[in-house]
Amino acid sequence: MDYRFSSHVERLQSSAVRDILKLTQGQEIISFAGGLPAEELFPLEAISDAAQRVFAAGKGSLQYGLTEGYLPLREQLCGRMAAKGMQVEPDQMIMTTGSQQAIDLIVRVLMEPGDVVLVENPTYLASLQVFNLGGLRIVPVPSDKDGMIMADAERLMREHKPRMVYVVPTFGNPTGRVWSLDRRKGLLELCSRFGIPILEDDPYGEIKFNANDYFPTLFSLAGAADGGGVLYTSTFSKTVAPALRTGWAIGDRRVIQMLAKAKQAADLHSSTLDQQTLDQLLREFPLDEHIRRIGDAYGARLGQMENLLKSQNWPDVKWITPQGGMFLWLEFPEALDTQALLRSAVTKGVAFVPGAAFYAAAPQRHTARLNFTYTEGERMALGISRLAEALGEFTARL
């Protein structure tokens, strides 16, 4: 059969890291590449106990469920949302297979091929893949350490008439950056003036290193019961475990109902076993304390990685210390192409993600994303020393 693939999938790029790792199969690689949480911190026993309680409830727990998601879990989650200043009812929430599916479904119900989405530059790679698959035109907005630059956002809104703005305002992926309050309010004001919905993606907001930090979500700042044009998505992937594949979206009821229709076509509903397990977990397990432990542990790991990097005395390598999340964003001198550096690095047994993949346009090829949550201690030190070796050899050859 001569398969003809759709023009949308033809446009999907395979991940730069996966390609490199394929070349090095069999080697032992220390990876700073994936966005993997620390396995040691997964609440394995509490999840297992919660699952046991679900099974003990009887055969009904194995039945099909609602497309919108398991109601008792949504009710509990509404309480957690309210504690963050987002007052929503269960019918304003849909449970999804990870927040990744929420992003995919929102694009399906709100966007037509050819529509423009504005994004930060750089931004989350797998969202760019969703936008490409949906045939969208992706227009990056120049961004600095405080978020999108509002004058540019306004100019591009006038020029391109976008149908959506996609942002990760708190501990973004890949940069770890936090939008300032002014920029958050600025974007809300612009989007309400131009009538453009905002997709606020917030998988990392709770993973903060200083317990007292408070970064209000755009949804909460909009101050409207229906989100005031903001669709918000988050996930249990970073706070409990990604294997449960449970995320959610909240917003205007009309949008949530459309998302449910689209989700029926996609998968009928997300795993009811996983949702019931999470519901049971939230009843017995002190999740907020657990999230505090994760934040403290990740803050310590970031500290270790920064110390290791500083001790290398690499000239002209810059980064901004993130206040939360899972990633450190490095800027090497401009002449250094991190895609080429990665080839050297994997031969030494260490991997990271070259930054270019995260740019919708004008890739900054001297950037790199390092995950600091998956490794620690001696293994992290060995990884950074391997990276230093690769960098030494690589720059000697330049």
Ligand code: PMP
């Ligand atoms: N958004 C961002 C910014 C992410 O980094 C991720 C996961 N790496 C997701 C969404 C999706 O996460 P999940 O589907 O596991 O909830």
